[in-house]
Amino acid sequence: MASGSATEYVTHHLEHLKVGEGFWTLHIDTLIVSWVLGLIFLGLFWSVARRASVDAPSGIQTVIEACVEFIDNQVSESFHGPKDFVAPLALTIFVWVFFWNLMDLLPVDLFPQIMLLFGVEYVRILPSADMNGTFGLSLTVLALIIIYSIKGKGWGGFGKELFTHPFGGHPLLWPANLMLNIVELIAKPVSLGMRLFGNLYAAEIIFILIALLPIWAQWIPGVAWAIFHILVIPLQAFIFMVLTVVYLSLAYEEH
Amino acid sequence: MGINATLIGQMITFTVFILFTMKFVWPPIKQAMSEREKRIADGLASAERSQHELELAKERAAEHIREAKAQAAEIIEKANRQGASIVDEARDEARAVAEREKAAAEARIEQEVSQARAELRRNVSELAILGASRILEREVDAKAHQQMLDELANQV
Numbered sequence: 001m002a003s004g005s006a007t008e009y010v011t012h013h014l015e016h017l018k019v020g021e022g023f024w025t026l027h028i029d030t031l032i033v034s035w036v037l038g039l040i041f042l043g044l045f046w047s048v049a050r051r052a053s054v055d056a057p058s059g060i061q062t063v064i065e066a067c068v069e070f071i072d073n074q075v076s077e078s079f080h081g082p083k084d085f086v087a088p089l090a091l092t093i094f095v096w097v098f099f100w101n102l103m104d105l106l107p108v109d110l111f112p113q114i115m116l117l118f119g120v121e122y123v124r125i126l127p128s129a130d131m132n133g134t135f136g137l138s139l140t141v142l143a144l145i146i147i148y149s150i151k152g153k154g155w156g157g158f159g160k161e162l163f164t165h166p167f168g169g170h171p172l173l174w175p176a177n178l179m180l181n182i183v184e185l186i187a188k189p190v191s192l193g194m195r196l197f198g199n200l201y202a203a204e205i206i207f208i209l210i211a212l213l214p215i216w217a218q219w220i221p222g223v224a225w226a227i228f229h230i231l232v233i234p235l236q237a238f239i240f241m242v243l244t245v246v247y248l249s250l251a252y253e254e255h
Numbered sequence: 256m257g258i259n260a261t262l263i264g265q266m267i268t269f270t271v272f273i274l275f276t277m278k279f280v281w282p283p284i285k286q287a288m289s290e291r292e293k294r295i296a297d298g299l300a301s302a303e304r305s306q307h308e309l310e311l312a313k314e315r316a317a318e319h320i321r322e323a324k325a326q327a328a329e330i331i332e333k334a335n336r337q338g339a340s341i342v343d344e345a346r347d348e349a350r351a352v353a354e355r356e357k358a359a360a361e362a363r364i365e366q367e368v369s370q371a372r373a374e375l376r377r378n379v380s381e382l383a384i385l386g387a388s389r390i391l392e393r394e395v396d397a398k399a400h401q402q403m404l405d406e407l408a409n410q411v
Contacts, residue, residue: 025259034265038272045280052287054294061287068284087285088277096272127265131258136265 006212013108013208015122016130017115027130034127037099045095067095074242079249081152086248089144090241093137098237100128101200105226105233108207128200128236131193138193141244145188145251152252188247192240199236203229376408383407 017029048064057065071091072083079086103126115123127133149158162181167173203225210221383404 020260023259025261026264027259027261030261031264031268035268038268042272042275042280045276045284049280049283052283054287054290057287057291065284065288068281069288072285085273085277088281089273091281092269092273092276096269130261132261133265135258136262137269139262140266140269 009212010205010208012122013112013204014124017120017123027124027132029123029125030127030130030133033103033125034096034100034133037103037127038096041092041095041099045091067091071241075245078242078245079252081148081249081252086245089248090245093244094237094241097128097137097196097240098234100126100133101233101236103127104129104200104203104207104229108204108211124204126200126204128196129204131197134197135189135193137196137240138189141192141247142185142189144244145185145247148248149251188243192243192247196236196240199232203232380404380408 016027018025018027020026044060045064048058048061052061068091071094072087075083075087075090106125111125112123124130149161153161163169163174163177165177165181167177167180206225207222210218210225213221384400
């Protein structure tokens, strides 16, 4: 394959299906895939939750209960406030991001080829390889961090912490404190979003590159990378979930 | 690539999904789980309680058996004692009866002996008189020798 067409192949695979211009562009593929995955997640869990049996849990119920129990333990370990919101949040993040990442295991050309039959030229089905997807989550988490800071410490407590932590309460130190705190606050969602995006974007690129190999040579690196990815997929979902809970816990509790 | 309005869409979607999970997914599953947990705990507790009760009942049963055995032993002992005393009483009574009868027999013998003796005494004087009158070939005056005859009878 010539290098020109290889470049074309890669860039073609990194092009979103989109509408709109400038900031008001919408990545239709990211949105629809994440909606569909989210609805699968909610539909599955809801259908189980609605007829959750105490005496005779069905097979699928035990799987979902194991998942819920796992999340509940994780949340209980790091978050000591009321869990009515944080635990469902953690479950949503974990399962949803897990489903997102799973899309990485589908062959890179499968969906683009299918969509091509319907006349759609570009499509990317991996929402976590779109910064809008990952930052959509992490900025929501930032908003929750601020909400939980105010909820846990009160307006005064949160404000006081912004100005007096970590260097001390002297008025001359207020600007330094505030700046550091803002950086710290911004760093959290950025690191969360970038970590997930970076991991999955890199993985997608590798899969695309593997797809450039001759067909008989693809399966060795393809299988190896996919197996490695079986580890990465739940791990990244888990990290995102745990860090979110830890951030909320830090925000909620007094230092 | 690059940040655009998709971000806002994702944030809204995310928020809606969280709220849905919080309202319809998490509570029922969690409730079912905790209820099952409680049922299992209750079941185990009641099993333990039954076990405990069973042990108590066993102990009580053993106690009853021990008591019954002790009572039975006591009853047997009492019966033995009573039997022995009945035998003793019967023996004593028999002995008393035998002694009484022996005494009566002895008294009767004594009486008969003294009766015989008295009769003998009576006869002795007559025989003596008869013998003497034969020897003397004449009438002995019984009245004249009465004193001597009485003495003789007394010697018998």
